[in-house]
Amino acid sequence: MEVKVLGSGCSKCHTTIAMIERVAKEQGVEMAIVKVEDHDAIRSHGVTATPAVIIDGRIMHSGGLPSHLEVQGWLRPAQQAMGFLSQATRHLFFTGKGGVGKTSLSTAAALTLADAGKKVLLVSTDAASNLDEMLGIELRNIPTPVPGAPGLSVLNIDPETAAESYRQRVLAQMGAGASDTELSTVREQLSGACTTEIASFDEFASLLSDKDGRFDHIVFDTAPTGHTLRLLSLPKAWSGFLEGNDRGASCLGPHSGLKMQEERFKAALDALSDPAQTTVILVTRPDKGAIAEAARTSEELHELGLHNQRLAINGVFRASTATDAVAGAIEALGQQALDEMPASLRALPQDTVPLRAFDTVGLPALRALLSSRASAVPVSNTADTELAVAGHDLAALADELAAAGHGLIMVMGKGGVGKTTVAAALAIGLVQRGKTVHLSTTDPAAHLGGTLDGEVPGLRVDRIDPKVETQRYVDKIMAAKSPHLNEQEQALLLEDLRSPCTEEVAVFHAFSRIVSEARSSFVVLDTAPTGHSLLLMDATGAYHRQMMREFEGQGAARVVTPLMRLQDGAYTRIILVTLPEVTPVSQAAALQDDLRRAGIEPYAWVLNKSVLAAGTQDPLLAARLDGERKQMARMAAGLAKRSFIVPWLTRPPIGGAELAKLVNGP
Numbered sequence: 001m002e003v004k005v006l007g008s009g010c011s012k013c014h015t016t017i018a019m020i021e022r023v024a025k026e027q028g029v030e031m032a033i034v035k036v037e038d039h040d041a042i043r044s045h046g047v048t049a050t051p052a053v054i055i056d057g058r059i060m061h062s063g064g065l066p067s068h069l070e071v072q073g074w075l076r077p078a079q080q081a082m083g084f085l086s087q088a089t090r091h092l093f094f095t096g097k098g099g100v101g102k103t104s105l106s107t108a109a110a111l112t113l114a115d116a117g118k119k120v121l122l123v124s125t126d127a128a129s130n131l132d133e134m135l136g137i138e139l140r141n142i143p144t145p146v147p148g149a150p151g152l153s154v155l156n157i158d159p160e161t162a163a164e165s166y167r168q169r170v171l172a173q174m175g176a177g178a179s180d181t182e183l184s185t186v187r188e189q190l191s192g193a194c195t196t197e198i199a200s201f202d203e204f205a206s207l208l209s210d211k212d213g214r215f216d217h218i219v220f221d222t223a224p225t226g227h228t229l230r231l232l233s234l235p236k237a238w239s240g241f242l243e244g245n246d247r248g249a250s251c252l253g254p255h256s257g258l259k260m261q262e263e264r265f266k267a268a269l270d271a272l273s274d275p276a277q278t279t280v281i282l283v284t285r286p287d288k289g290a291i292a293e294a295a296r297t298s299e300e301l302h303e304l305g306l307h308n309q310r311l312a313i314n315g316v317f318r319a320s321t322a323t324d325a326v327a328g329a330i331e332a333l334g335q336q337a338l339d340e341m342p343a344s345l346r347a348l349p350q351d352t353v354p355l356r357a358f359d360t361v362g363l364p365a366l367r368a369l370l371s372s373r374a375s376a377v378p379v380s381n382t383a384d385t386e387l388a389v390a391g392h393d394l395a396a397l398a399d400e401l402a403a404a405g406h407g408l409i410m411v412m413g414k415g416g417v418g419k420t421t422v423a424a425a426l427a428i429g430l431v432q433r434g435k436t437v438h439l440s441t442t443d444p445a446a447h448l449g450g451t452l453d454g455e456v457p458g459l460r461v462d463r464i465d466p467k468v469e470t471q472r473y474v475d476k477i478m479a480a481k482s483p484h485l486n487e488q489e490q491a492l493l494l495e496d497l498r499s500p501c502t503e504e505v506a507v508f509h510a511f512s513r514i515v516s517e518a519r520s521s522f523v524v525l526d527t528a529p530t531g532h533s534l535l536l537m538d539a540t541g542a543y544h545r546q547m548m549r550e551f552e553g554q555g556a557a558r559v560v561t562p563l564m565r566l567q568d569g570a571y572t573r574i575i576l577v578t579l580p581e582v583t584p585v586s587q588a589a590a591l592q593d594d595l596r597r598a599g600i601e602p603y604a605w606v607l608n609k610s611v612l613a614a615g616t617q618d619p620l621l622a623a624r625l626d627g628e629r630k631q632m633a634r635m636a637a638g639l640a641k642r643s644f645i646v647p648w649l650t651r652p653p654i655g656g657a658e659l660a661k662l663v664n665g666p
Contacts, residue, residue: 001031001075006042007051009035012065016051023071031075064619067318070354082351082370084310085112089279091208091271093220094312096283097293099416099579101314104360105283105353106221107134108369114152115367118216122146122154125204125222130583131156134361141203148363153215162203209267275308282348285315286334288652289450290416295342311348313338317355320619326611327618329650357623359582394422397604397644398429398663401522401573406435408518408565410525413577414587418608420447421653421662422577422646423526428656429663430522431458440464440514441526442507448526453655464510466503473497473506512562518571566600573603576640580610580628589639605640607632613647 003020007013017033024031036042045054049063053074060066060074084092094106103124110122121143124131131154132139135146139156146152171178207218271277280301284294298309317334319327358365401409411423420441427439438460441448448461455461474497482490517523566572574595578588592602611621612628635643646662653659 001029001055002034003031003074004034004036004045004054005051006036006045006047006054009037010051013051015065016053016061019066019068019071020053020075023068024075027072027075029075065320067320067354067620070318070620082109082312082353083349084279084281084312084351085109085370087279088113088217089275089277089308090216091218091220091278093222093278093280094283095222095280095297097290097416098414099584100283100285100287100290101353101360102283103130103134103221103583104366104369105281105312105314106219107131108360108366110152110217110219111149111363111366112370113217113219114146114149118151119214120152120217120219121207121215122152122219122221123204123207124154124156125220130587131221133583133586134366136362146363157203166202205268208271269305273305278306278308280306280309281312282309282345283312283314286313286317286337288337288340289447291337291341291345292450293447295345298344298348309348311345311350312353313350314353315355316352317620324616324618324621325650326614326616326648327621330621330648333652355620357620359627361582392644394425394429394606394644394646394662395664397575397606397642398426398433400604401426402430402433402435404570404573406518406521407570408515408523408525408572409575410527410566410572411575411577412527412591414584414591417577417579417584417588418606418646419577420451420526421659422575422606422608423524424448424451425653425659425662426575427459427522427524428456428659430524431456432660432663436521437524438462438514438517438521439524439526441528442511443526443528451654452659456656464507464514466507469506469510470503473502473509515562515565515572518565563598567598569601569603572600574600575604575606576602577606577608578631580607580612580631582627582631585631585634585639589634592639602641604642604644605635606644606646607635608646609648610645611648613645614649 005013005017005020007016013035017035020031020033023029036045042050042052045052045059047054047059047062051061051065052059052063053061053066055074061070088109092106092109094102094109096102107122110120114120122131124139135154137144137146137154139154139158141156141158141161143153143155146154282294282298284290294311301307301309316338317327317330319331322328353370356365356369358368360366360369401407409423409426411419411426413419420443423441424439427437430437437458439448440461441463443463448463452461474494477497478490478494481493485493514523514525566574576588576592578584588605595602610628612625612632616622616625651658653662
């Protein structure tokens with residue numbers, strides 16, 4: 001291998017050469033370094049900033065010092081693929097904490113397999129998927145070919161479309177002999193949130209049980225961990241529920257509508273449990289919280305019978321110089337998290353993906369993500385570090401919220417943007433301003449405990465625990481109806497309440513209860529990642545419509561539903577949290593559109609982890625700042641009516657003391 005190093009012979013050039021020689025020795029790579037110091041010769045290569053590195057005629061680096069990880073990538077044999085690609089099973093599941101890069105890695109993996117001549121279907125199970133933006137196509141609920149990627153098709157499991165299709169199949173099973181009353185009853189039974197969930201699962205199960213072999217690989221880009229674990233547990237849950245059940249759950253319509261899926265559920269369970277067919281790639285970043293969640297997920301997947309697991313560590317960063325405080329802190333925190341990785345994860349086969357200088361939008365960027373020889377992205381001038389959007393800090397937001405005296409504060413956004421941190425900090429800020437505050441979460445993954453890292457005086461903290469709420473709901477229904485039923489009828493009712501969809505109903509009831517508390521105090525709600533929250537909003541809307549129908553002409557004006565409270569800007573303030581990157585900002589904008597269609601107006605946006613606001617001169621981080629400026633400009637152009645900025649912090653905002661700093665002001 002010939003490696004050309006272009007430069008004037010300065011200290012940075014010598015450092016670059018020494019780093020390349022050291023890495024080559026570590027990796028056992030034979031290579032020859034050619035120094036190019038003549039100015040005209042350097043210009044003839046199209047290089048404008050030195051030191052520069054050219055390998056096999058490609059400019060790999062230009063300007064500043066390369067990182068150790070970048071050099072490793074340059075010298076790694078080109079044919080060496082990620083383990084989850086070189087040993088790819090038919091089904092590949094990418095899961096992990098929100099924001100770790102599941103969509104980027106799953107899409108890049110699907111694209112790589114398709115480029116190798118395979119027929120690949122990329123499936124999103126996330127109701128808030130951003131695959132359309134990454135691939136530049138409109139997502140549909142049928143396999144859609146991706147232009148520029150022969151062999152690759154993409155499919156989005158859309159909950160509403162899946163639910164309508166499911167309803168039509170169930171109604172068709174009833175036959176022509178069904179009366180209008182029976183059909184109307186079944187339609188009503190199939191209008192709830194549980195039908196949406198089982199319909200989405202039905203689509204998912206059909207892909208797993210597919211035997212026609214149309215695709216060589218099916219790659220699943222899943223929703224954040226809590227929702228995905230729920231999805232992957234459903235094959236076993238529904239199979240157990242159906243076994244010996246000759247009635248079916250009332251919320252799913254007639255027995256035939258449920259029983260006709262039993263064979264498909266079993267096939268899905270068999271496929272998930274077969275290591276020759278299915279691999280689960282646990283995606284994480286070098287972050288303590290993400291790694292801890294990956295470890296918990298791994299254990300739960302083992303309990304579900306999914307033992308074929310791999311670990312993909314995404315976004316690993318190495319600072320170029322020791323003098324940049326922000327870059328050094330980012331690397332140190334990442335390395336500490338990796339050093340403290342639980343033994344259960346360390347034992348898994350691993351793949352490492354370095355932090356890239358580009359956003360993973362578009363086929364070229366996605367193809368470069370997993371490449372061991374990704375070309376360097378030109379580094380722009382970093383002298384201009386002024387923020388492109390006028391914003392305030394969280395202390396100013398806490399002051400505004402406290403002025404209301406009471407109310408519901410819902411913190412929403414894409415997984416991994418820092419919703420829990422912002423929610424916890426605002427709750428602490430309100431307590432410090434003398435308010436009574438209840439901090440809760442609807443997120444199945446529930447990160448509040450780890451973020452607070454201990455009790456905060458004056459702050460009431462809990463979570464909507466699906467299992468606890470389900471048991472509470474079952475007990476309530478049984479207590480209300482049992483006195484009027486005989487022993488056999490009680491047994492049948494309890495059997496119906498064992499339906500997995502009961503959990504969705506119970507969680508909604510708990511959510512409604514918490515919303516009503518904000519009449520006299522502050523309730524700060526850390527919501528689940530966008531897709532799961534939208535399903536909760538759907539349930540809220542369905543309940544509202546049901547109440548309006550039931551009380552029509554009977555004093556409906558006196559009915560106050562949870563949706564009406566969310567629509568009341570004086571009662572509820574929605575805080576959208578995002579990162580200064582194209583995908584999180586686009587998803588926050590889409591969420592804002594969804595909320596507005598439901599008559600809910602967001603109060604403010606919080607731009608979290610701004611490297612631009614923190615200040616850095618690291619070449620790789622600096623290359624990402626242009627993208628950050630563009631997203632700030634998008635917000636300033638009308639996306640956000642109010643904006644607040646949280647800089648990237650050299651100390652993680654964990655624990656009451658660090659969180660309090662975010663809302664105490666200068």
